[in-house]
Amino acid sequence: MNQKDVKFRLLFEDNPMPMWVFDRATLCFLEVNHAALTHYGYTRQEFLSMTIADIRPPADVARLKDSVNRASGLALSGQWRHRLKDGRMIDVEVASHTISYGGRQAVLSVLQDITARKRLEEQVRQSAKMEAVGMLAGGIAHDFNNLLTIINGYSQILLNTLPQADQNRGAVEQIMKAGERAATLTRQLLSYSRRQVLQPKLLGLNQLLIGMEAMLRRLIGEDIELRFAPGREIGQVNADPGQIEQVVMNLAVNARDAMPRGGILAIETRNVELDENYTAAHPAMQPGPYVALVVSDNGTGMDAETRSHLFEPFFTTKVQGQGTGLGLTTVFGIVKQSGGGVDVSSEPNKGTTVKVYLPRIDQPAAAEMDAPVAPATRGSETILLVEDEEQVRNLVRHTLRREGYKVLDAPSAAEARRIAGAHKGPIHLMITDVVMPKEGGRDLAASLMHDRPALKVLFMSGYTDQAVVDGCLQSGKSGFIQKPFTPAALSSKVREILETNGETCHGAGR
Secondary structure (H helix, E strand, O other): OOHHHHHHHHHHHOOOOOEEEEEOOOOEEEEEOHHHHHHHOOOHHHHHOOEHHHHOOHHHHHHHHHHHHOOOHHHHOEEEEEEOOOOOEEEEEEEEEEEEEOOEEEEEEEEEEOHHHHHHHHHHHHHHHHHHHHHHHHHHHHHHHHHHHHHHHHHHHHHHHOOOOOOOHHHHHHHHHHHHHHHHHHHHHHHHOOOOOOOOEEEOHHHHHHHHHHHHHHHHOOOEEEEEEOOOOOOEEEEOHHHHHHHHHHHHHHHHHOOOOOEEEEEEEEEEEEOHHHHHOOOOOOOEEEEEEEEEEOOOOOOHHHHOOOOOOOOOOOOOOOOOOOHHHHHHHHHHHOOOEEEEEEOOOOOEEEEEEEEOEOOOOOOOOOOOOOOOOOOOOEEEEEOOOHHHHHHHHHHHHHOOOEEEEEOOHHHHHHHHHHOOOOOOEEEEEOOOOOOOHHHHHHHHHHHOOOOEEEEEEOOOOHHHHHHHHOOOOEEEEEOOOOHHHHHHHHHHHHOOOOOOOOEEOO
16 A cells, blocks of 8 residues: 555545545545445445435435535535435535546535534524523513502402492403413413422322313313323322423313314323433433323324424414414423423324423322312401502502401511511511512511511512522411412412411412
8 A cells, every 4th residue: 555545544534524525527426434434324335326416305406516516615515414324314514625536526525413513502592592581571570460460459359349230240350351361371471481480299190180181171172082091100290280280281272273173182191211312312301210291192283394483482373363372382381390301293194292201209199188278267467568569569458458457568678677667566477579679578588587586478479480489488487479369369378378387388379
């Protein structure tokens, strides 16, 4: 072997990067190195019987030929899509240069597989998009939920005062329904952005689904068959039951809408182990045990373009006015915030399968007994109310005084300190907004509980993140209620906290 051949082998044949040479006129491969054979899966004989167009998707062939016809081989440089022998498509970064090879005008290409990099870039883009939506949702949710608290609260108060035969009762009911729908949209945005306050507990998915079965049958209608296949010895998950019910309902509604002429909706649970090969493509997840919730339909299905937009907020395939585009984004946000992941597989006219993975806790699910819900009793205790939004403060004060409580109210943390310092009697409970100008409710609570160790606290907010809520609840003798809330929900929560014996109360809903 002469020195020229040795240099060729070192620079081309033994190069760790895939490389090839092809004829510029015919596009036929003239030479392929070992790295290309290994990476693409073809034998040398197979490569040399093919053209460069054979490994390109049909949509790229016209662009390829146009690039080859240009004066410089540099026109072939850049990012392309290539097909491996097993049919998989990969993204490659190509550096090309025109050369003379055996008396022919040829092109030498050096290739780098950037499929993983492109996937990571897409995940970063999705994360940035999610963060942007989260900032938007967080920016509007606090003020918006204050307004909804006022609208829904006074609507309920007014509705409670109207006799059944009153001609205005229907109008008030419509106001309440609109307010509740607006509150739902806000919660969906917060769920997507993973800024919704969750109340997780150890949960058995099979028991939850059995409890939902009757509701799901009504939801999907009589022309769709519901098949439920619960797995055996399914582990528990640590999740918010209400949020997981929302996941199941959203997936069931999507499946129903994909089967306008009827069909089969199948819901399955099973234990799975996700390995490093799976989590490498889903960096937000860790290898290990999961419970899979699989929802399948045999409806219209989706093409690749539609699937690529599934989790984007406000994207919908439904006709205008029949969908918000927040159903699957809500599913995505809830599952991600619960430490899990979502996979969707679908083809046109072949149906859709959605797999939800939630981290598994391998211990048997304990049977739960639902405690009877008792109406809130009237009180006589003294409550310090701290809320910077005047109309919300007026609503809460009106609600509490109507229930018999003595209410001291303040528009700021500084004023609350002054009132608490001047009040000689006991203050049994402080109700405070979490987010206020200058000083928030958490710092105020810590300060007043130091001076009044028996003080209990109810935090309220239209928007906050889970870490802030958890920090508030760690103080003990405290609870959380999320805006918008109704006067009835507030009264019930206040009574619950006042009757506890020092242990921390969990959050209350909307």
